[in-house]
Amino acid sequence: MSTSEAVTRIEVAGTAGTDPYEVLVGRQLLGELGGLVGDKAKRVAVIHPEALADTGDALRADLAEQGYEAVAIQVPNAEEAKTAEVAAYCWKALGQTGFTRTDVIVGVGGGATTDLAGFVAATWLRGVRWIAVPTTVLAMVDAAVGGKTGINTAEGKNLVGAFHPPAGVLCDLAALDSLGVHDYVSGLAEIVKAGFIADPVILDLIEGDPEAARSPEGPHTAELIERAIRVKAEVVSSDLKESGLREILNYGHTLAHAIEKNERYKWRHGAAVAVGMRFAAELGRVAGRLDDATADRHTEVLRSLGLPLTYRYDQWPKLLENMKVDKKSRGDLLRFIVLDGLARPTVLEGPDPAVLLAAYGEVAE
Ligand SMILES: NC(=O)c1ccc[n+]([C@@H]2O[C@H](COP(=O)([O-])OP(=O)(O)OC[C@H]3O[C@@H](n4cnc5c(N)ncnc54)[C@H](O)[C@@H]3O)[C@@H](O)[C@H]2O)c1
Numbered sequence: 599m600s601t602s603e604a605v606t607r608i609e610v611a612g613t614a615g616t617d618p619y620e621v622l623v624g625r626q627l628l629g630e631l632g633g634l635v636g637d638k639a640k641r642v643a644v645i646h647p648e649a650l651a652d653t654g655d656a657l658r659a660d661l662a663e664q665g666y667e668a669v670a671i672q673v674p675n676a677e678e679a680k681t682a683e684v685a686a687y688c689w690k691a692l693g694q695t696g697f698t699r700t701d702v703i704v705g706v707g708g709g710a711t712t713d714l715a716g717f718v719a720a721t722w723l724r725g726v727r728w729i730a731v732p733t734t735v736l737a738m739v740d741a742a743v744g745g746k747t748g749i750n751t752a753e754g755k756n757l758v759g760a761f762h763p764p765a766g767v768l769c770d771l772a773a774l775d776s777l778g779v780h781d782y783v784s785g786l787a788e789i790v791k792a793g794f795i796a797d798p799v800i801l802d803l804i805e806g807d808p809e810a811a812r813s814p815e816g817p818h819t820a821e822l823i824e825r826a827i828r829v830k831a832e833v834v835s836s837d838l839k840e841s842g843l844r845e846i847l848n849y850g851h852t853l854a855h856a857i858e859k860n861e862r863y864k865w866r867h868g869a870a871v872a873v874g875m876r877f878a879a880e881l882g883r884v885a886g887r888l889d890d891a892t893a894d895r896h897t898e899v900l901r902s903l904g905l906p907l908t909y910r911y912d913q914w915p916k917l918l919e920n921m922k923v924d925k926k927s928r929g930d931l932l933r934f935i936v937l938d939g940l941a942r943p944t945v946l947e948g949p950d951p952a953v954l955l956a957a958y959g960e961v962a963e
Pocket residue numbers: 647648649650674675676677680707708709710711713733734735736737740741742743744745746747756773774775776777778781784785788866867868
């Protein structure tokens with residue numbers, strides 16, 4: 599496989615004793631994979647979802663041709679892969695392959711697959727190298743970058759995991775052509791998030807032609823993806839382990855994860871993040887932090903993309919309960935990311951229950 603000439607390289611700095619790495623964005627990037635795996639590895643495991651069986655096998659065959667002992671490990675699609683059982687299935691496959699500390703895992707797929715593959719890499723032999731090959735918008739702009747890896751438990755979303763950055767990220771835009779429209783649009787929610795917390799040009803580009811933004815053929819697809827990756831790369835380069843700044847990437851996620859759990863992970867992550875961001879905007883407004891125009895802009899841009907805007911009113915007690923295990927909570931204190939203005943994220947700690955309910959009332963149906 600050859601590498602195309604128009605490749606954008608975005609650097610993620612190494613922090614907390616980790617190595618720096620690059621996120622490559624372009625087309626036909628898979629020729630880069632062998633170089634990233636490197637010559638210390640003897641074995642490579644390609645973890646892929648059912649939906650990408652052909653891609654997983656093509657990568658395995660390509661790596662085998664390059665002299666690696668390559669195996670493909672197929673896992674379920676979407677959130678069904680993010681379980682302790684599936685992680686254990688992968689560990690078993692690695693054990694049976696004789697996987698050592700110099701060997702390498704490749705996670706190819708959406709964010710659910712890269713979260714799982716990264717987690718398996720973080721835990722096998724207490725940490726082996728891994729490479730992310732994201733194949734959804736969401737995984738390219740968010741999940742595959744930054745080293746947050748993990749699985750869900752019965753108690754909640756991403757409750758078990760590790761910070762374990764990849765050795766490289768290959769975003770081959772051609773992969774997006776086979777993605778269904780709902781999965782494509784769901785990923786746009788994380789791009790919108792990057793727009794509100796840090797890069798409003800993203801919002802301008804989407805608002806200029808929302809219909810075009812809904813398609814990989816749109817004129818600004820590469821720019822939107824690259825801008826969102828730059829936002830994420832800059833944040834995680836300075837705060838890998840979420841001791842401060844990184845919390846801004848959780849904008850909209852406190853309620854989103856509560857909704858996902860309530861829906862038994864049948865809602866797409868990006869869809870839940872869309873409702874969660876509207877809620878966060880209302881929370882900012884009700885708390886007296888966010889101006890009306892920016893709060894309303896959330897509804898307008900998310901609506902223009904066809905993302906969901908509301909959730910059921912009667913579910914509030916369950917959502918409140920679910921939110922208690924959010925990773926930003928400290929003791930009994932709920933903490934939310936809100937905006938003090940466009941691209942001015944901040945933390946709202948322990949809001950009054952009446953304020954929370956008033957904000958939820960604005961997004962509830
Ligand atoms: N680690 C992080 O920092 C981070 C950031 C954001 C989201 N996430 C996680 O990412 C997950 C959501 O990721 P997602 O939106 O990519 O969904 P996903 O991984 O569930 O993928 C959606 C569906 O598309 C299929 N698919 C993937 N690529 C395809 C392609 N090119 N063509 C056709 N089908 C394809 C998948 O098999 C799946 O069925 C959630 O679990 C979320 O928690 C993690």
